[in-house]
Amino acid sequence: MARGIRADNYVAFNRSIIDLVKRISDYKHNMRELQATGKMRSLVWPLFFQHTAREADRFATRLDMYSRGSIEFDRTEVVDFWSKTMGEHSAFISHLLDPDEKLLISQANKLETSFRNENFRHVRGDHVMKAANEILDFKTVGEKGIYDGKIKPIISPTRLARAARGCQVHPRAQTNASRVESRDIMRTPA
Numbered sequence: 001m002a003r004g005i006r007a008d009n010y011v012a013f014n015r016s017i018i019d020l021v022k023r024i025s026d027y028k029h030n031m032r033e034l035q036a037t038g039k040m041r042s043l044v045w046p047l048f049f050q051h052t053a054r055e056a057d058r059f060a061t062r063l064d065m066y067s068r069g070s071i072e073f074d075r076t077e078v079v080d081f082w083s084k085t086m087g088e089h090s091a092f093i094s095h096l097l098d099p100d101e102k103l104l105i106s107q108a109n110k111l112e113t114s115f116r117n118e119n120f121r122h123v124r125g126d127h128v129m130k131a132a133n134e135i136l137d138f139k140t141v142g143e144k145g146i147y148d149g150k151i152k153p154i155i156s157p158t159r160l161a162r163a164a165r166g167c168q169v170h171p172r173a174q175t176n177a178s179r180v181e182s183r184d185i186m187r188t189p190a
Contacts (some may be wrong), residue, residue: 014067021060028053045095051088054081078127086135087115093142098152104142111135 005013032049034040065071095107114120114131141167145151 011067014063018060018063021056021063025053025056025060029137045092047088048092051085051092055085073159082132083115083120083128086132087112089139090115093153093155094141096153096155098154101151101153104151107138111162 002103021075025189028049031042031044032046032053035154036046037043077100090108090112094105094112097105099105099106111134120128120131143148143149143157146153146155146157
């Protein structure tokens with residue numbers, strides 16, 4: 001089907017993907033509710049189900065926007081989404097490390113606190129980029145430490161590598177959103 005995507009059918013194709021993604025999101029919301037109410041027992045936190053559902057919802061929203069010809073980023077939405085996501089990643093990491101990894105747990109908790117601070121979402125670019133680079137560095141060093149056997153988590157290096165890739169998106173998204181915001185500011189009459 002991918003080879004057959006053209007200007008006259010990509011919206012319908014995107015709609016089919018959005019529908020599938022929404023089903024995944026609904027499933028994640030249902031799993032979260034079951035886990036949170038004790039109707040299901042798993043090794044997955046309710047927050048993780050919520051986290052992955054929010055990622056799916058944002059993906060569906062962005063794909064719908066692309067289908068309507070809107071590719072612009074809204075800085076407030078980008079910072080809000082990625083701040084929540086990076087804060088949650090930090091929380092997940094701190095709970096997946098060996099309890100003896102006190103320094104790393106402390107660092108992860110500090111990053112979580114920074115990203116989850118509501119005021120952080122209203123900070124201008126430099127501070128947001130600094131925090132995004134801090135968590136990227138933290139995850140990159142962590143991934144290497146796990147591969148080298150120096151850090152003992154219950155998370156696989158492959159899973160941490162996926163989380164690190166997410167961190168690489170945050171600074172790019174922030175930069176793109178800042179460019180859009182700068183253009184919009186420049187068009188605003190004085």
